[in-house]
Amino acid sequence: MENPTDRRRKVCMLNIARQDNTIVRVDRQTEITYPQGCVELIPGSMCRRPSCYDLARDVLLSTSFHQRAISESCRTIFGRLMYDGKLPYCLNLKDGKEIQKKDPRVFRRLYAGKKVFLWGSAVKKERDHDSVPYLFEGQSSVMLEWYSMDCGIGRDCPALLFRKGLLVPNL
Numbered sequence: 116m117e118n119p120t121d122r123r124r125k126v127c128m129l130n131i132a133r134q135d136n137t138i139v140r141v142d143r144q145t146e147i148t149y150p151q152g153c154v155e156l157i158p159g160s161m162c163r164r165p166s167c168y169d170l171a172r173d174v175l176l177s178t179s180f181h182q183r184a185i186s187e188s189c190r191t192i193f194g195r196l197m198y199d200g201k202l203p204y205c206l207n208l209k210d211g212k213e214i215q216k217k218d219p220r221v222f223r224r225l226y227a228g229k230k231v232f233l234w235g236s237a238v239k240k241e242r243d244h245d246s247v248p249y250l251f252e253g254q255s256s257v258m259l260e261w262y263s264m265d266c267g268i269g270r271d272c273p274a275l276l277f278r279k280g281l282l283v284p285n286l
Contacts, residue, residue: 136221137171139213147209150261152241156193157202164207165281170214170225173281174206176273186267189247193264196234196274206275207235208248208259215250215257222250222257230262230272237264 143166149155168174196202206214211233214222230251237247238261245264249272250257262268 136218137169137225138167139170139210139217140167141209141213142166143209147207147236149208149236149238150240153238153246156237156239156245157197164210164277168277168281170217170221173278175276175278176226176229176231177201177276178270178273186269188267189262189264190245192268192274193234193237193247201274201276202234204276204279205232205234206277207233209236210275211236211248211250211259215259217257219252219255219257223252226250226252228252230268232262232268232272232274234274 141164143164147155165173193202196205230249233248233250237245239245246261247264248259249262250259252258
């Protein structure tokens with residue numbers, strides 16, 4: 116028979132492991148490496164982003180920039196995020212690559228089959244359309260792809276944004 120104290124310790128350790136699973140650590144000292152021929156639409160950032168954050172607590176899913184119920188142009192959404200001052204709060208490619216390394220079950224639990232967009236890294240490609248990276252759940256891993264800004268997306272494709280108060284303005 117299992118000792119009640121040992122059982123409580125196991126439950127506590129499981130909760131810590133579950134919480135720790137949503138922690139993302141990002142090296143902000145190095146520049147973002149984009150695919151060849153890509154240039155950021157909004158170079159640099161107006162804010163210092165956190166190097167460690169909790170996906171469950173510090174990152175929000177937002178569709179508030181969608182005004183239509185069905186589908187809206189990515190360019191329109193990008194413009195609205197810029198106009199509303201929310202672009203600096205959007206996660207970028209570096210964040211996406213670190214989230215991609217997480218257990219797919221974490222992604223599934225938090226984002227339930229959605230494509231989540233990383234508007235902080237919208238780019239202009241040399242011979243192609245402007246694009247924005249997004250994450251989605253693959254068969255056995257979290258996948259990162261690029262979406263043309265000439266296409267439309269619906270409310271089921273939210274942006275990932277840091278909650279207010281988490282970013283520090285650059286001086």
